[in-house]
Amino acid sequence: GDSVTQMEGPVTLSEEAFLTINCTYTATGYPSLFWYVQYPGEGLQLLLKATKADDKGSNKGFEATYRKETTSFHLEKGSVQVSDSAVYFCALTARQAGTALIFGKGTTLSVSS
Amino acid sequence: SAVISQKPSRDICQRGTSLTIQCQVDSQVTMMFWYRQQPGQSLTLIATANQGSEATYESGFVIDKFPISRPNLTFSTLTVSNMSPEDSSIYLCSVGLGQGGEQYFGPGTRLTVT
Numbered sequence: 001g002d003s004v005t006q007m008e009g010p011v012t013l014s015e016e017a018f019l020t021i022n023c024t025y026t027a028t029g030y031p032s033l034f035w036y037v038q039y040p041g042e043g044l045q046l047l048l049k050a051t052k053a054d055d056k057g058s059n060k061g062f063e064a065t066y067r068k069e070t071t072s073f074h075l076e077k078g079s080v081q082v083s084d085s086a087v088y089f090c091a092l093t094a095r096q097a098g099t100a101l102i103f104g105k106g107t108t109l110s111v112s113s
Numbered sequence: 114s115a116v117i118s119q120k121p122s123r124d125i126c127q128r129g130t131s132l133t134i135q136c137q138v139d140s141q142v143t144m145m146f147w148y149r150q151q152p153g154q155s156l157t158l159i160a161t162a163n164q165g166s167e168a169t170y171e172s173g174f175v176i177d178k179f180p181i182s183r184p185n186l187t188f189s190t191l192t193v194s195n196m197s198p199e200d201s202s203i204y205l206c207s208v209g210l211g212q213g214g215e216q217y218f219g220p221g222t223r224l225t226v227t
Contacts, residue, residue, distance in 0.1 A: 032214040043205060043220040044156070046114075051213040089155065093214040100146060100171075101207075101216055103155045 002027040006090045006104035013080055013111050021075040021107045023064075023090035031092040033057075033066055033073040034101070038087045047075075047088070080111045115140050115208055117219035125225045126196055133192045134222045136206035141186035143209075146216065147179070150203040159204075162189050196226045 007022040025033065035047040035057070048057030053068035062077045073090060090104040116139040126132050136145065147159040159179055160168040168181040182190045193200050203223050207216040 034215060036218075044207075044218040046215055046217065049213055049215050093216075099209070099214055100158045100161060101156070101214075105155045 002031065002092060002094075002102050004090050004092055004102055004104035006088075006107055009087075009106070009108040011107060011109045013109070015082055015111055015113050016079045017111075019075070019077040019080045019084075019109065021088055021090075021109070023073045023075065023104060025071050025073065025090075025092050027071075027092055027094075029094060030068075031094055033064070034091045034093075035062070035064055035073070035075050036089040036091060036103075038089065038106075040086070044089065080109070082111045082113050085109055085111045115142070115210055115217050117206065117208060117217060119206060119219040119222050121222060122220065123223040123225075125227060128197055128226060130196055131192055131194045132196065132224060133190050134204055134206075134224075136189045136191070136219055138187045138208055143186070145183065145189045146207045146209070147181065147189075147191045148205045148207065148218075150205065150221070152201070156205065159191070193224065196224075198226045200224065201226045 003026045032051045034049045036044045037047045048059040050057040050066035056065045064075045087106045087108050089106045091101045093099045093101045118137045120135045145162045148156040150156045158171050159174045160170045162168045162181050162183040164183045180192045203221045205221045207218045
């Protein structure tokens with residue numbers, strides 16, 4: 001079945017450091033790919049998405065590119081802030097409306113000043 | 114996107130009791146989803162809820178334990194029945210919106226069973 005694998009955490013960085021969180025997927029067909037973020041004590045927020053190969057999703061300085069040839073969707077940010085400390089989840093779904101999301105295990109990011 | 118609210122936001126319950134979680138959306142949606150997030154873990158889909166039909170449960174989840182109602186296009190409830198400490202989790206509802214398959218989540222209900 002479809003699955004998502006993302007790098008184990010926690011990831012600990014200093015403010016203004018470069019961030020990469022790796023995510024690879026296994027899926028039949030052509031899924032949509034997402035990054036969700038969960039700040040401490042809060043629910044999940046959609047951070048960015050990409051729905052087809054070579055699409056780049058971006059939001060709040062974060063970017064991820066849908067790479068079909070490597071089945072990857074790595075999350076990057078050029079300069080992290082303390083406020084970026086959260087758990088990040090990579091997820092996929094078939095593009096039909098109403099299809100459930102499949103999540104990776106989540107990566108905890110901790111940024112210190 | 115959508116504004117999704119859940120009640121209660123958290124609860125502490127006794128073993129053997131039941132809790133009903135409500136999910137309200139500010140717009141009409143065809144499909145709603147219920148997920149469970151166990152402590153320190155990722156999200157697992159419990160069931161998909163369509164208005165006017167029976168919910169569809171994922172492997173490992175049964176209707177007797179997690180009955181779901183979907184009386185209209187803006188509301189759903191999930192009941193956690195005959196609770197045990199293993200049911201201590203965050204329960205989240207979500208709705209599917211947009212053409213890319215993205216879902217938007219409520220704030221979650223943090224359940225602790227003692």
